[in-house]
Amino acid sequence: MIRKTPLHGRHLTAGARLVEFAGWEMPQHYTSVREESAAVRTSAGLFDVSHMGRLALTGEGAAEFLQSMVTGDLARLPENQAQYTLMCRPDGGIVDDLVVYRGREWSVVVNAANRQKDFAWLRERAPAGVEVLDRTDEVALLALQGPSACALAVRLGFHQAGSLPRFGIGEGVLAGEPIVASRTGYTGEDGLELFVAPNAAPHLWDCLLELGVQPCGLAARDVCRLEAGLRLYGSDMDEETNPYEVGLGWTVRLDKGPFCGREALLRLREAPSRQLVGLRGEGQTIPRPGAAVEREGDRVGAVTSGTYSFWLGYGIGMASVVRGSVEVGADVQVASHRRSGRATVVQLPFYRRPAAAKP
C-alpha cells in the first residue's frame, strides 16, 4: 500500500507529476526542474519532505545511547541545535546519514528508505529505559529553501527565523500554526525545515504559496543537493562504504569515546581505498548513475549520482573512484547513452551559495 503525506491533496491541486519514492507517492515536479531549482537559488522553494523518517529517543540515558550510535560528538551539541552525522555498523559501513536534533527531546531525521531499518537498528540496541519512537506519522515536514526563506517565515509570524543560527532549532508560530523549525536543508541554500502537525500542514502550504513560494518536487531536490555536493544515501554511500571513502570523515569524531563502528573506523581512516569526486560533464555529457569512469582507457570507478544542472549549465555528477587515480582537473571518459562522453574532475561542491546569504 503506497503511503501519502498530509499534503497529497495539495500536490494534486498544484498539478504535480507524482512518482513512487521509498513507498510514498511524492511529487517529482510541479512545473519543471528548471523553474523549481531556479526558485530555490533566487527566491524560495517549498518541498514536502514528510516522507522522511522522524524518530524520537526518550527516557533516562537517551543522550548517552544516541552518542554511542552516531559518529558525531553529541556532547558538544548545545540545546536547540541540530547536527548532521552518520550511524555506522561495527565494521564501519554506513547504516544511514541523519540529522540529530537536540530539542525538547532527542530526535533524528533519517532517510525515508531507511526509516524501518534505522528504527530497528536503534531499538535493538537501546538499553533498558530508553525508548525509540517512530513519530513519522505524527508530524509533517516541509522544507522552505532559498535566499528569501527566512524573510518569508518572518512575514508569516515566525519572527526568530532570521536570528536562528545555522542548524539552530526554534519553536514559534507560522501562519497561526505552532511549529518547530530548524535552519537546515538539503539544497545548499539558506532555509528552514518546518515541523508541523499533519492537519496544519495544508494551511501552512497554502499561506507560503500565496506569498509566491514555488512548490518543488523530488527532482529539483536531487539537482539542488547534487549542486551543493551533498551525498545521497543509497546512491553515493551504503552499508558497503565507510565515511572516509565518501568524503564524510569530517563527521567522525574518533576522540569522543566509544561508539558503534569506532574500532573499525580507526583502522579504515588510515587507508581508504576509494574516494568520491565531482564530475563536470563536457559538451552534452551528463554523468549517469552506474556509468563507468575511465581514465586513459583504464576503468577507475563509477558514477554514483548524476544529473543536469540548469543553474550551472552543464551535467554534474559524483563518482566513486580508486583513491588517487584522478586529480582535480583530470579528463575522464564516462559511459553515456550509446556513446562515451567527456568529463572533468572538479572540486566538490559544484555550487556554494553567495556569502551574503549566509546567516
Place this chain on the structure above:
Amino acid sequence: MPKRFYTETHEWVALDGEVATIGITDYAQAKLGDVVFLDLPQPGRELAAGEVLGAVESVKAASDIYTPVAGTVVEVNQDLTSAPEKVNQDPYGDGWLVKLRVAGALPELLDEERYGALIREAEA
C-alpha cells in the same frame, strides 16, 4: 490539424499528405521531466518503422525514440537545440521532433482512445 496516432513506446505521429510529423507524447515528457538535449537524425536519413530515430536526454534519463513509420527525414526541429524545454511545454505542437516523407504502408498504430487506455493502465 491532422489526426494523431500513437505508439506503445510513447511517440506520436500526425500524417499530412505523405509527410509525417513525429514527437513524444505528453505522458512521455511528464515522465522524463525536463528535456535537456536531443539527439536527432540528419535530413536525408532513411529509417524503417520501429527503428531508433534518436534520443531524448532529460534531467532524469536518456531514452531512445523510435519512428512509428518508415520514411526519409525531411526536416528536424532546429528550435529544440536552443529551447529543448519546448518538448515539455508543447509536446504536440512546437515540441515536435522530426518530419519524415513516409515510405511504404503504414503500420498499425494506436488511436487516441487506445493510447489513453494504455496510459491509464500504466499509471494504475
